[in-house]
Amino acid sequence: MxxxxxxxxxxxxxxxxxxxxxxxxxxxxxxxxxxxxxxxxxxxxxxxxxxxxxxxxxxxxxxxWDGDAPEILGASFGLAGDSPEPAIAWQARFDHPAQSxxxxxxxxxxxxxxxxxxxxxxxxxxxxxxxxxxxxxxxxxxxxxxxxxxxxxxxxxxxxxxxxREPQRTIGIMYLVSGRDEPLPVYPGLTFGLSQAGELFGLPVQSVRGPVFGLGFFGVPGGPMDVWDDVADVDEHFALAMALLRKQFPWVEESLADARPSGPLDVLRGRVLxxxxxxxxxxxxxxxxxxxxxxxxxxxxxxxxxxxxxxxxxxxxxxxxxxxxxxxxxxxxxxxxxxxxxxxxxxxxxxxxxxLAPPPDHVLATLDAAQTAPEVARRFAHVFSDPADYAAWLTDEKVALDYLGSNGF
Ligand SMILES: Cc1cc2nc3c(=O)[nH]c(=O)nc-3n(C[C@H](O)[C@H](O)[C@H](O)COP(=O)(O)OP(=O)(O)OC[C@H]3O[C@@H](n4cnc5c(N)ncnc54)[C@H](O)[C@@H]3O)c2cc1C
CATH class of the missing domain: 3.50.50.60 (FAD/NAD(P)-binding domain)
Structure with missing residues (x-):
């Protein structure tokens, strides 16, 4: 053997x-x-x-953990604009739930x-x-x-x-629970926010402390979301996270209004090369x-x-x-x-x-089209589980625009 x-x-x-x-x-x-x-x-x-x-x-x-872990049913996308509402927003269900x-x-x-x-x-x-x-x-x-x-x-x-050659984001993630008797009214899937300063990635998680909401920020180095280096503890992390939410992704804020940190060790800050x-x-x-x-x-x-x-x-x-x-x-x-x-x-x-790079125009056009075309939204949401489709579709401007054309755009 x-x-x-x-x-x-x-x-x-x-x-x-x-x-x-x-x-x-x-x-x-x-x-x-x-x-x-x-x-x-x-x-x-x-x-x-x-x-x-x-x-x-x-x-x-x-x-x-099947049966205990919350099902992640789809993706909710928002692009930050000039007002508190996202400039582009859509949701799409996954064919099969994800899990964290x-x-x-x-x-x-x-x-x-x-x-x-x-x-x-x-x-x-x-x-x-x-x-x-x-x-x-x-x-x-x-x-x-x-x-x-x-x-x-x-x-x-x-x-x-x-x-x-260098990390492209400064990352701060933490787990949150509800400070009230009811669960947090979060989207039961992946919440993905995009702003010029970086990204938000949030999701329901089954953690060592039971169900929590995982909230992650990915900041462009040197920009307004690059805030994690000198954070001392979970309370400071939480305060910074809520401030980032308010400023960069205000449409997500309400669902986390009653959130509080799930524990002092439920934080992670750093960079990944x-x-x-x-x-x-x-x-x-x-x-x-x-x-x-x-x-x-x-x-x-x-x-x-x-x-x-x-x-x-x-x-x-x-x-x-x-x-x-x-x-x-x-x-x-x-x-x-x-x-x-x-x-x-x-x-x-x-x-x-x-x-990690700013989205090119044909990707922005696709995200925009996803608002009114459920099939475009569905396909975009599935690039996370099938990145080969991303490569075959959105890395080529002509393929992406032809696809939009075939969907009436
Ligand atoms: C903030 C953040 C968010 C993420 N979110 C996602 C996500 O949503 N989805 C996703 O797919 N991925 C995500 N990832 C990435 C994912 O966590 C990693 O890609 C994955 O855990 C890699 O698994 P691995 O087994 O290769 O390494 P690891 O999970 O790092 O495991 C390595 C193991 O080796 C042990 N070890 C290390 N050095 C030694 C040594 N010298 N001798 C003996 N043992 C050693 C460690 O203790 C550890 O147990 C995220 C990562 C981060 C940092």
Whole structure:
């Protein structure tokens, strides 16, 4: 039986580990934080998962929160204009609900389930040098340790696929609950707001504290939404969030008028550098290790793609590993595996990177048309779950305008 080690217990690593475990593989997960530490810690993500990723979790039987987690039924879009009402506004239902379960819940429950099903969990922070020991012990070493520079030396930036050299947004997210007996009267789906200063991304979440509303702001650096650097605590974060709401997205304010922070740890502030890396690392011994999830491709979270693509990576990597049988997991295998993942993931990266730039006129025209054409709105709302359609449609001005023409615009 092949021995496989996954470094990192997040959406990518654990979905793969749990999937391989089902097929009888002896999988070891190495993580720097145990389940209880993750559950008791600070906010990790807004983690909106769309239908393809949810389908995968259901197929693996690791959809522990269906029935409890609020269904995310559609998308509500608003473009800020000169008045308190949005200049463009529309809503569209998803064909299948999305879902956001706090990663502190997911990751800790999955880690516990993996260990409960006989999986080996080792606690420790792995360094690039430390991977050598794992390469000696295991047939395949997968690095699923998330974003950031810690494995820069192994997985260098792929310049051709990485248009940005600096983070493009300053991000502040927090979880909110109602301060009254009734739930917050929020839209039961994704609330997406666009202004010249940045974006708002809000959604119902099943968190460590039960149902909450996740409110995220993505500010253009140096602009009026770039406010998070010196924030001291959750109260200051909340005050700034409400001020941003009032100024940039006033039409959303009323639904959060009775909101209050859900807890002192339910905040996250920072920046994300979007980067695509060479996914195959070579250790000093010559052994090859393969990156997955954010460790291979990190998108700015503006379009909610990272966890969805982490899940996609787990599905592709699992099938490739199963199909490979007893053959060595050499560099050719590793490159083919990433290449198959990238066939789809490239569209999520394109979507995320494009959202970081001001929308071109044909995209604005499409958003405008969506107000009166439900099919245009429906199609736009589904680019989050099917970014390949975004690439086939809205990256080309002529295709986009022809489509509008065929819809009577
Ligand atoms: C503000 C924000 C909002 C987001 N919203 C969404 C969204 O709505 N939808 C969406 O799809 N994505 C979203 N994302 C992105 C998503 O959270 C990530 O893409 C996804 O979690 C990546 O999964 P991963 O398993 O690759 O990495 P991670 O989830 O980062 O997991 C990595 C794991 O490895 C462990 N680890 C790290 N270093 C080491 C080490 N050296 N040794 C051992 N273990 C280690 C960590 O503790 C962690 O458990 C958002 C991200 C942010 C920051």
């Amino acid at each position: 092949r021995r496989i080690v996954v470094v990192g217990a997040g959406q990518a690593g654990l979905v793969l580990a749990l999937g391989l475990q089902r097929h009888g593989y002896a999988v070891t997960v190495v993580t720097d934080r145990d389940a209880e530490t993750i559950r008791a810690g600070g906010l990790i993500s807004n983690q909106c998962l769309f239908h393809p990723a949810l389908t995968r979790e259901r197929a693996l039987g690791i959809n522990f 379960v706090d990663q502190r819940v997911k990751v800790s429950d999955w880690l516990t389930a993996f260990a409960g099903r006989g999986g080996e969990v080792r606690l420790g922070k792995v360094t690039p040098d430390g991977l050598e020991e794992y390469a000696r012990e295991f047939d395949l070493v997968l690095v699923a340790a998330g974003r950031g520079p810690q494995f820069d030396s192994l997985f260098p930036r792929d310049d051709a696929r990485s248009p940005y 979007p980067i695509v890396r060479d996914p195959v690392g070579t250790l000093p011994s010559g052994a090859k290790v393969l990156a997955m999830g954010d460790a291979a491709v990190t998108n700015d979270p503006i379009a909610g793609q990272g966890a969805n693509m982490a899940s996609h990576a787990a599905a592709v990597y699992e099938r490739r590993i199963l199909d490979h049988g007893d053959r060595p997991f050499d560099e050719a295998f590793q490159r083919r595996t990433f290449a198959e993942y990238w066939e789809k993931a490239q569209h999520a990266t394109r979507l995320s990177n494009d959202f």
